[in-house]
Amino acid sequence: xxxxxxxxxxxxxxxxxxxxxxxxxxxxxxxxxxxxxxxxxxxxxxxxxxxxxxxxxxxxxxxxxxxxxxxxxxxxxxxxxxxxxxxxxxxxxxxxxxxxxxxxxxxxxxxxxxxxxxxxxxxxxxxxxxxxxxxxxxxxxxxxxxxxxxxxxxxxxxxxxxxxxxxxxxxxxxxxxxxxxxxxxxxxxxxxxxxxxxxxxxxxxxxxxxxxxxxxxxxxxxxxxxxxxxxxxxxxxxxxxxxxxxxxxxxxxxxxxxxxxxxxxxxxxxxxxxxxxxxxxxxxxxxxxxxxxxxxxxxxxxxxxxxxxxxxxxxxxxxxxxxxxxxxxxxxxxxxxxxxxxxxxxxxxxxxxxxxxxxxxxxxxxxxxxxxxxxxxxxxxxxxxxxxxxxxxxxxxxxxxxxxxxxxxxxxxxxxxxxxxxxxxxxxxxxxxxxxxxxxxxxxx
Numbered sequence: 001x002x003x004x005x006x007x008x009x010x011x012x013x014x015x016x017x018x019x020x021x022x023x024x025x026x027x028x029x030x031x032x033x034x035x036x037x038x039x040x041x042x043x044x045x046x047x048x049x050x051x052x053x054x055x056x057x058x059x060x061x062x063x064x065x066x067x068x069x070x071x072x073x074x075x076x077x078x079x080x081x082x083x084x085x086x087x088x089x090x091x092x093x094x095x096x097x098x099x100x101x102x103x104x105x106x107x108x109x110x111x112x113x114x115x116x117x118x119x120x121x122x123x124x125x126x127x128x129x130x131x132x133x134x135x136x137x138x139x140x141x142x143x144x145x146x147x148x149x150x151x152x153x154x155x156x157x158x159x160x161x162x163x164x165x166x167x168x169x170x171x172x173x174x175x176x177x178x179x180x181x182x183x184x185x186x187x188x189x190x191x192x193x194x195x196x197x198x199x200x201x202x203x204x205x206x207x208x209x210x211x212x213x214x215x216x217x218x219x220x221x222x223x224x225x226x227x228x229x230x231x232x233x234x235x236x237x238x239x240x241x242x243x244x245x246x247x248x249x250x251x252x253x254x255x256x257x258x259x260x261x262x263x264x265x266x267x268x269x270x271x272x273x274x275x276x277x278x279x280x281x282x283x284x285x286x287x288x289x290x291x292x293x294x295x296x297x298x299x300x301x302x303x304x305x306x307x308x309x310x311x312x313x314x315x316x317x318x319x320x321x322x323x324x325x326x327x328x329x330x331x332x333x334x335x336x337x338x339x340x341x342x343x344x345x346x347x348x349x350x351x352x353x354x355x356x357x358x359x360x361x362x363x364x365x366x367x368x369x370x371x372x373x374x375x376x377x378x379x380x381x382x383x384x385x386x387x388x389x390x391x392x393x394x395x396x397x398x399x400x401x402x403x404x405x406x407x408x409x410x411x412x413x414x415x416x417x418x419x420x421x422x423x424x425x426x427x428x429x430x431x432x433x434x435x436x437x438x439x440x441x442x443x444x445x
Contacts, residue, residue: 011269012405014413015189029187032404052393059390062383063140071143074383081378083367085388090137092363094130095169095219096243097356099251101127101176102205102212103288109205116284118277121183121408122262123255125399128176130254131169133395140387162222168215175207183406216244223366231370233312233321234362236303245299249292250359252285253332256352266403271410279345286348289355290336297329317373324365328358 012033015023024033031039043049066074075084083092104123107113139145152170157163178197185194197204220243223230227237236242259278262270270278304310312318335351338344369377403409 013271013407013410026188029405052397055390055393059386059393062387063390065383066140066387067143071141074387075381076378076384080372080375081368083371084141084378085368085380085384086137086141088364088367089360089388090140090391091134092219092367093360094134094137096216096247096250096359096363097254098127098130098134099212099216099247100124100255101179101251102172102208103248103251104255105179105205106209109201110209115277116281118274119255119259119281119285121180122259123251124176124179125183125402125406125408126254126258127251128173128180129395129399129402131173131176133391135169135173136391136394137388140391165215165218165222168211168218172208172211172215175204175211179204179208180406183408183412186412187406212247213244216247217241219243226371229372230366231312231317231373232307232309233304233317234366234370236307238303241299242296242303245292245296246359246362249289249296249332249355252289252292253352253355253359256282256285256289256349257356260349260352262403262409266400266409269404269409273411274409282345282348282352283340283343286336286339286351289352290333290340293329293333293336293355297325297333300325300329317370320365324358324361328354328361332358 010018010033012024012029017024017028017033034042062074071077075086077084100123104116104120107116108120139148151157151163152166179201182194182197185191185197217240220239220241223235223239224237227235259282263275263278267275304313313322332351332355335347335354339346339348339351372378
């Protein structure tokens with residue numbers, strides 16, 4: 001795509017084609033303003049697409065194989081290890097990394113941190129796709145997706161944590177669809193839908209805060225069903241707090257990681273508002289992530305002290321736990337502190353990548369590695385690993401498809417009537433002004 005742009009091709013960023021002064025058709029928007037031949041040619045020149053093609057050629061038939069012959073044909077799942085990679089990675093890892101949606105939405109819409117607006121939509125999209133594909137992994141694990149409504153509408157189980165998780169994720173996924181739909185409405189030119197979502201933005205954000213808090217904690221509460229199975233260093237009677245607190249730095253750092261990849265691979269799609277403010281926003285997210293990691297570290301130490309589990313630290317499992325905490329928590333805190341003090345954005349990005357890996361390791365430890373620690377450690381089936389990789393590859397393709405088209409990384413060049421409509425529904429900015437006497441007061445423009 002970069003080579004086409006260098007030859008004078010301009011990607012779609014408004015309703016009107018600047019060269020012909022005619023509206024873009026839906027087909028032209030879908031192909032980014034390129035002809036089908038140009039679009040196919042630039043896709044074939046991308047070596048990453050060939051890697052994805054190989055993954056799909058192997059993985060998609062295995063997904064069909066799983067549905068034809070059952071879960072036992074592609075996993076080592078048993079009564080001892082009911083959760084494999086489909087839930088250990090797809091649910092317990094993807095969900096905390098998708099907490100960026102409610103975190104950035106809260107910061108911008110509730111607390112008025114409009115300085116984070118350049119990356120707010122990216123955070124919302126990251127949250128939506130993360131939750132959606134967590135549900136996809138869940139459907140691969142459970143099978144029979146047509147029976148998904150049964151535990152929610154037919155066979156109620158309000159005393160079960162899984163019942164709560166299902167309702168929380170389903171309702172929050174609906175909230176995220178509504179939040180991201182503003183970009184889609186801009187892209188298709190439906191002003192009425194955009195105005196409606198902007199009017200209820202505060203309500204959507206508050207709903208996101210409530211639902212995210214509930215289901216992030218409920219995922220941790222699932223492990224309270226099996227207090228003897230999870231190793232004591234990864235288990236706590238208030239496990240839900242561990243999961244919720246770890247989701248905060250995970251979500252913030254995931255935005256940093258995704259934006260870093262975008263800066264390297266999709267610079268042509270980023271406008272100056274995104275590119276010029278990215279470093280500043282990255283350092284701001286690093287501050288929030290460092291405070292979240294410090295809180296998480298304190299809670300982990302309190303849990304060990306509360307249950308008097310210090311003796312386990314001298315065992316092999318204790319060495320593994322200390323490695324997880326040292327590399328996944330303490331090291332990022334140090335890197336973030338240095339990055340914030342010296343405004344070293346690259347160091348902050350390194351710390352974010354390590355944090356994402358550390359949170360992922362913690363969830364895999366809790367759900368798989370340290371699960372049934374007194375019996376044996378399950379090695380995932382090779383087919384299970386390939387299917388999990390295939391679903392993640394589909395996640396990347398969908399992520400990239402939406403970023404290429406929707407105004408997430410760039411600002412949509414609105415028509416005059418669109419600009420007036422957006423101004424009519426946007427709350428007036430609040431400025432802090434100093435009076436001649438030095439007193440601070442708030443002024444509404």
